[in-house]
Amino acid sequence: MDRENRDGELLPPRRIRPIEKRSFRIFCISCPPCVWISCCAIWTVILILAIILGSIAYANINQCRKLNVDNISPSVMTYDPNIFSEVKIESFGNYLKGQVFVSQSNSTNSKNATVRIQVAGIGKQGATVQTLSSNSQYSITLTQSGFGSPFEFLAYLTLPPKCSDARVHIIFPQTSQSSNSNGNKDQTVTVATLRSITSNNMDVTLQQNEVPFYDQIFNVTTIKSNIIVENFTANSIMLSSNIGEISGTIGGIYSQLKAASFKGVIQLSVDLTSRLNSFAQYVKTQQQPKIEVETESGNDSTFSGNFSATTDKGHIQPLNTQNINTQTDTQVSGTVPGNLNANLTVVTYKGDINLEF
Numbered sequence: 001m002d003r004e005n006r007d008g009e010l011l012p013p014r015r016i017r018p019i020e021k022r023s024f025r026i027f028c029i030s031c032p033p034c035v036w037i038s039c040c041a042i043w044t045v046i047l048i049l050a051i052i053l054g055s056i057a058y059a060n061i062n063q064c065r066k067l068n069v070d071n072i073s074p075s076v077m078t079y080d081p082n083i084f085s086e087v088k089i090e091s092f093g094n095y096l097k098g099q100v101f102v103s104q105s106n107s108t109n110s111k112n113a114t115v116r117i118q119v120a121g122i123g124k125q126g127a128t129v130q131t132l133s134s135n136s137q138y139s140i141t142l143t144q145s146g147f148g149s150p151f152e153f154l155a156y157l158t159l160p161p162k163c164s165d166a167r168v169h170i171i172f173p174q175t176s177q178s179s180n181s182n183g184n185k186d187q188t189v190t191v192a193t194l195r196s197i198t199s200n201n202m203d204v205t206l207q208q209n210e211v212p213f214y215d216q217i218f219n220v221t222t223i224k225s226n227i228i229v230e231n232f233t234a235n236s237i238m239l240s241s242n243i244g245e246i247s248g249t250i251g252g253i254y255s256q257l258k259a260a261s262f263k264g265v266i267q268l269s270v271d272l273t274s275r276l277n278s279f280a281q282y283v284k285t286q287q288q289p290k291i292e293v294e295t296e297s298g299n300d301s302t303f304s305g306n307f308s309a310t311t312d313k314g315h316i317q318p319l320n321t322q323n324i325n326t327q328t329d330t331q332v333s334g335t336v337p338g339n340l341n342a343n344l345t346v347v348t349y350k351g352d353i354n355l356e357f
Helices: 033-065 152-157 275-280
Strands: 075-079 086-092 099-104 113-121 128-134 137-143 164-172 193-199 203-206 213-222 227-241 246-261 266-271 290-295 305-311 316-318 324-327 331-336 342-348 353-355
Touching: 033 152, 075 128, 086 164, 099 193, 099 213, 113 128, 113 137, 137 164, 193 203, 203 213, 213 246
Parallel strands: 086 137, 086 193, 099 164, 099 203, 193 213, 203 227, 213 227, 227 246, 246 266, 246 290, 266 342, 305 342, 316 353
Antiparallel strands: 075 113, 113 164, 128 137, 305 331, 324 331
């Protein structure tokens, strides 16, 4: 039917637009048949590959978790700790349970330190070990062939997987008793020998020693791993970790204890009442040990939890008085508020205690 305007003139016929079909191409839905078949084929292949790779990764991870170095014959080497005062352990690759143990020899004859290295791998994919002695440093490098950071996870997709379980055991000789020209015990420890141990990825455990290292300073540093102390006794103990935790029990110190962590938690129990018996047969004059505990995360302290400090004849100087619950001249306890549940216990006979949180 023709249309007219108000003046009676004919208007052009109305244009009728065809109805357009909108297609939402989501995962090949509403695509033309030929495109739909190709698209679905691609997604089917991707899905099959994902299932296969996921199954390989799951099986490889279980294989890597079953690795155990207990049945592996160790590689044994020795070095003179008086020449090489620093031991540096570096591990590169996809390690699952790498650990470093520090202990004391049962023999009183040997003057050298013994290093026992055990590495377990799947097939021929185990880590390679390299040792190097230069200047005052004894270096141990364990390298896992495969993919570097941040693509180490790809090691789980190879057949067989590229993973290893490594253990490094450093056994120091017993401390020889010092004596003066008259054959008597020294009145005090005048010179202490430094023993430095550095690890980037492997946890370091200081194991209990029957004879105290009364003339040795142990300085343990880790980058991305933890430090565990099991009733270890030495002249001085200095523990430092960038990200890992510091935990355990200090069996005794003669001069100084220092524990510092940048982002990790410090949870140490320090009982110094037994130090008199531990060091009495080696030195006559007992000095006041210095104790320092420091935790930081950027510019803020990260220690939170309960702390307790007791000294028989020394003094206690807590830094944050608002955190103290009870305080006397020789005893203090309190709680530092926060999200962590750490516990710090310090006991000394004559020493001063300075708590910094």
